[in-house]
Amino acid sequence: MIFNKLKFKEMILYFSNKCVDDPHFGVIKLNKLLFLSDFYSYANTLNSISGATYIHLEKGPAPKEMIRVREEMVPSDINFGEKKVPGGFPVYKTTATRQAVISVFSPEEVAQMDRAIKELKRFNAEDASDLTHKWEGWKLTRPYEPIPYDMVFVRELRPVTDKHIRWAKRRMSKISA
Numbered sequence: 001m002i003f004n005k006l007k008f009k010e011m012i013l014y015f016s017n018k019c020v021d022d023p024h025f026g027v028i029k030l031n032k033l034l035f036l037s038d039f040y041s042y043a044n045t046l047n048s049i050s051g052a053t054y055i056h057l058e059k060g061p062a063p064k065e066m067i068r069v070r071e072e073m074v075p076s077d078i079n080f081g082e083k084k085v086p087g088g089f090p091v092y093k094t095t096a097t098r099q100a101v102i103s104v105f106s107p108e109e110v111a112q113m114d115r116a117i118k119e120l121k122r123f124n125a126e127d128a129s130d131l132t133h134k135w136e137g138w139k140l141t142r143p144y145e146p147i148p149y150d151m152v153f154v155r156e157l158r159p160v161t162d163k164h165i166r167w168a169k170r171r172m173s174k175i176s177a
Helices: 005-018 027-045 066-073 107-120 125-133 149-153 162-176
Strands: 054-057 060-063 078-083 091-096
Touching: 005 027, 005 066, 005 078, 005 091, 005 107, 027 054, 027 060, 027 066, 027 091, 027 107, 027 125, 027 149, 060 125, 066 078
Parallel strands: none
Antiparallel strands: 054 060, 078 091
């Protein structure tokens, strides 16, 4: 997977703009939105949107490139500020200073980003983190290890049956077409 810094930056802006009214939107939830979008895209097309490397952290998957890219984006594209949330993780609010350039994304990529937003809409950072802890890719990696994109196809650890193999072959033929 090749990291596409432009798309990654625009994804951050897209989520920051779309989630501006979400009181729980901060860095942790942003990490989960990026992860879900990239992995959903990979599941459908065998290509992620940004090509970011997601690593296993205590609070769930996070892009390895986030700190470096975030530093490049402050203050011209985004700002960060801490907000205390009673009984939950602190929210490090992400605020965009400009609109995302949507034209860098395909309609399918935008659909995957919107799908992630819809899925996490009602979640706070802690709930979003808990959700990603259920992904087999996170469960099967150790702290700070990369989570392989192919793990999106692993649902739960159980014996593989002929039915699973037939499903996988049909899925791969559709993706290859």
